Amino acid sequence: MLYLTMKRLFIILLSFSSFSAVAQRLSPADRAALDKLQDSLRAISYDVINGKEQSVREERNDYFIPQLVNALKTSYSYYYPFDSLKTVAKIYPQDSTFRIFTWPLENDNSTFRHFGVIQMNTKDGALKLFPLFDNSDFSKNMDTITNNRGWIGCLYYAMIQKRYFNAEYYTLFGWDANSQTSQKKVIEMLTFKNGEPVFGGPFFSFAEDTVPKPARNRFFIEYKREAVAAMNYDAEMDMIIFDHLISETNEPLKKYTYIPDLDYEGFKWQAGRWVHVEKVFHDALQLGKYPIGQPADKKRTDYVKPKMDFEIQEEEAAKAAEAAKKGKKKKKD
Structure with a gap:
């Protein structure tokens, strides 16, 4: 039996301060009801991730979805953080106009399907929801522009917001465990047209590369399953x-053999596009910008409390300092 193997991720939850300012919109009765619903959802979502058989995980997932929607129907549920749902990633833009829930479902062959919803922040507290339907298994071309029904599924771990010519652009960072041999990370743009979500677009430019290449609608990196790659x-x-x-x-044709080589690429925001930078650091790696020295230990992987790269580095440094301190104490003794 295969169990869900999650790599070290980071989930950035933005705009938490907005909750305290507007939480009063949730009535005490509704908040109490959501507390109970969250307890039930937490138990169900645990089985979605940890069920020992695929049939069990699928059954619990099929039950989880309508129960989540039912909870979100509560007036002003947008302001309820659902912070006990540790197996569901939740991200918010800076303007707090919506939030996205995503979560994975593992197949017995170690491939994944992803599920999610976009909940809009409505003025009257009524539910406006866009379900996300993972189309990855049915789409050979991932460099597409899609709506929520043609979503390229992944687990979103961060979002940044940019503004250009009075339009808002939301850049999404996602992770896909992918297969037994490789994993992926993706960045793509989310925009809204006539109030509907649009994923992708020619926002990733390679015009300034040594050998210019066509723009992409979304950008992927794929690499070895045991490796740790930052994006x-x-x-x-x-x-x-x-x-x-x-x-x-x-x-080079075998993506499952790819690993970091201690160099970095990047994208800089210019005129409403992310422009590719072939080499970010030309002289030396900046402090805090170095990669993790060792691949993630699967036994130590913690999906419930994902961590950013710098947090892992700080933990390793703290452990080294503690070990050195103990060593000195032993010498004194």
Whole structure:
């Protein structure tokens, strides 16, 4: 039996301060009702992730979806954080106009389907919801522009918002465990046209590359299942930064052999597009920008409390300092 193997992720939940400011919109009765519904959803979602058989995971997932929708029908449920649903990723844009829930369902062959919803923040508290239907298994071309019914499924772990010519652009960061041999990370743009979500678009430009290439509608990296590859937004540099990958066996057509090589690429926001930067650091790696030295230990993987790369680095540094401290104490004794 195969169990869900999750790599170290990071989930950035933005705009939590907005909840405290408007939480009063939830009546005490509705909040109490949502507390009970969340308890039930938490138990169901645990089985979706940890059920020992695919049939059990699917059955619980089929039950989880309508129960989640039922909870979201509560007036002003947008302001209820559902923070006990640890197996469901929740991300918010800076303007807090919507939020996205996503979660995975593992098949017995270690491939995944993804599920999700977009909940809009409505003025009257009524539910406006866009279900996300994973079309990955039926789409050979991933470089597409889709709606919520043709969604390229993944687990969203972060979102950043950019504005250009009075239009809002939401960049989504996603992760897909993919298969037994490789995993993927993706960045794509979410926009709204006539109030409807649109995923993808020619927002990823390679015009400034040494050898220019056509723009892409979304950008993927695929790499070895046991490797750790970063794809994050650096606010200080105002750039998307990700690991440059190479084949460890010199077989570039086999993505499952790709690993980070201690170099970085990126995207910078220019005139409403993300423009590719072939090499971010030319002289030396900046402090805090170095990759994780060792692949993630599967036994230590914690999906319930995902961590950012720098948090892992800080933990390792703290452990090293503690070990050194104990060593000194032993010498004194």
